[in-house]
Amino acid sequence: MESIIRATCVYIFLLIMFRIAGRRTLAETSTFDLALLLIISEATQNAMVGDDDSSLTSAFLVITTLIFIDIAFAWLKIRSPKLDRMVEDQPVVVLTHGIPNKTLMRACRITESDILAAARGQEGIETLHQIKYAVLEANGQISIIPEKSA
């Protein structure tokens, strides 16, 4: 029972922390983000398994619990848009017809450089004026819709 409770607590805690941290956190894994991810996983491992329990059964139960909670959340989110909005961020249009929405961008912690980087990568776009919409997606990625496609 303890493994299940520990895994559930860690899942909910991480869900809340990443919800607070925002969608851009760890969205694009830089070297430092990767190091941060490893530190988080190391810290959560001890919290989930505990000092005393190094059994195979405990590891299997923790994995089963985490995957099951994730499936249950996905199932509930489909059925409850309210829960979906609570748990997941919504897409945000941060740039319209080449004009960036500075307030939203500051709130979402993205810069014009981030938008341009996404634009170059996805569409080979060089300037902001060539972008019709830049959308910060729920998963933290920036989607670019070029002007020419309008």
Added chain:
Amino acid sequence: MEISTNPATEARNHIFHQVGWLAMGFIIIAAIAGYFGFGGPASKATLHNEQFTLTYDRFARAETPSYLFLTAHKNLKNIVMLLPEKEMRVQGIVPEGALKGVVNDRKLVFELDANHSVALKIMPRRFGVFPISIDADGTTISFDSLIYP
């Protein structure tokens, strides 16, 4: 856009997923109930007789401490506990004074006054089903402990 699809395979996969989710749900419920040890109402069992009460872990895990509590109902001069020698190792006894002697790391002899208890921290070393027996002044209780890997 050409994507090869196989509705029969998709249907089979969907059933496979649903059965898997159901199985995961049952495993979690069983774990909460304590059937995989380490907490939960079913993980512990209690045995009584006129001499003593014994609480032990019915389900335990290898290389994870398991606990056994014995409470005497009357003065018991000679409590003999037989443990599987290779599969279980006693790591701690509280109070230590209750232990009178150990024979071959397998046979532990205790002495307890009425309404006093002794707690044992046992480390199972391998998985399997192992018998433990306790004899107190001629009355014996035996039980099996299931050790998960």
